[in-house]
Amino acid sequence: MVKILENVYSIDHSADKNHSMESWILDCKEGTILIDGGMTPEHVDNIATELKSIGRKWSDVKAILVTHKHGDHVKNLPKLVALTGAPVKAQELEAPLIKAAVGVEVEGLKDHTVLPWCGGIELIHIPGHSEGNSSYYLKKYKAIIAGDTIFGDEKGVLSAPPEKYCLDVKQASAGMSKLLDYDFDAFIYTHGLDIMKGAKAKVKALVDECS
Template sequence: MHQVHLLEIEFENDGLKQVYTPVLIQDEHEMILIDCGYPNSGDHLEKAAEQVGVSLSGLTRVIVTHHDLDHAGALSGLKKKYPHIEIIAHELERPYIEGKKKSLRLEQAEAMLAVIKNEEKADAERFISFLQTYEPATVDRTVVAGERLPWCGGIEIVHTPGHMPGHISLYLLFSKTMIAGDAVVVEHGRLNIANPQYTLDMEEALRSVRRLLDYDIDHLICYHGGTFHGDIKNALKQLIQDDAL
C-alpha cells in the first residue's frame, strides 16, 4: 500500500511564525521524506510524523527539492540520528547541500545588504547569520530531469528551476500527486509563485509552472500552504496569464 502523509510544522524565528509542509511517502519497504525543515527541526519532524501514525525510525531516504535553509537545514541532524538514510538531490544542488559552494540564498542576502536602507540592515544581518547556521550534509545520490525512481509506486523527477537552479518537484505516479516544493505556493487559497522576492529567475520559474501543466495532476502539494484545493490546471494557467498581463 502506498501512502502520502503531510507533516505540518510551525516554526518561529526572530518573532516570525512560519508553517511549512514536508511530505512523507511510504510503501511496504520504503519511507521517504521530501524536504526536512530548518536546522534543529528533528523533534518537530518526529512529533509531526507521530501525529499521522508514523515513526521516523523507519525512514529510508530524504529527497531535497533544493538547498534553501527551510528545506535542507535539518539534513545533517537527520543523518546523524539515522545514519542509514540515503540523501537525494538534483545534481545542481549537490555542491550547495554539501557546503562545497556558498548558498545562493546567502549570496543573494549579502548582495542585498550592500544596497538596502540603513534601518533595514539589522534585520538583513540577522537573516544572514541565520543562513550561516546551515550544517552541510553529504548527498548520496543525485537525480536529473525525467528520472524515475522505483519506490512508492514510482516517483518522477520534474526539474522546476527558477526559485533555485536545481529545484525539483516530484510526481507520484500511483496517485497523480505533484509535490511542488517551492515551485508554487498556496496563499489564502490561491496558487502563486513562491516567494517572488527570493526567486532567483522569475522567467525560469514561470517556465517551470508551464512544465507542471504537462502532468495529469489530481493532487498538488506545496511546501508553503500544503494541499491546493481547486482546479489545479486552471490555477496553473492563471499564474502564467497573470504574468503576461
C-alpha cells in the same frame, strides 16, 4: 500531521498562520520516504512525532528527498541523516550546493529520474527559484509535491515564487508551465494551503496569468 492522500502525510512546521511551511512523509511498501527536513530542532521533533503516529521509527526512513537548497528545507539534514542513516537525494545541480551548505553527501538526480517507491516518484527540474529547484510527481496518486516551485496562501490562492527568494524570477515563472505536462489532481507545496482536487486547472490559470 495531516493524511492528505493514501500513505502521504504533510507535516505542518508553521510558526504562525501567516507563514505556512510543510515537509512530507510517504509511507511506501518499500520503506518510508521523507521529503524536505525543515530547519529547526522543533521541526525534527515534529517529524519524529509524526513518524511515531504512523507506527514508524527513524530507522524505517529509506531516503530523504530534497526539493532545493534553501535553509528552511535543508538545515536539518545533518541531524536527520544521523538519525536515519538514509541517503539524501536532490537534483544534480542542487546536490553539491546542498553539500556545501550543510555538509552531507547528496546523490544528484537527473531531470525525470523516476525513483521506484510509492508507485514511482519522478523528479521534475524547474530552475529559477534555485539552480536545481525541483518538484516531485507521484504518478500513482496523480499528485505533485511542488516544494517552492509555486507559492500560495492559506486559502489556496497560488502565486509565482516571490522575486526576493529567487535566483532568476523570470526563469522560475516560466518554468511553472512544465508542471502542466503531468496528469495531476492534487497539488502539495511548502508555503500555502494544499489543493487536493482540481489542482491542475488552478496551476494552468496561474501559468496563463504569468505568461
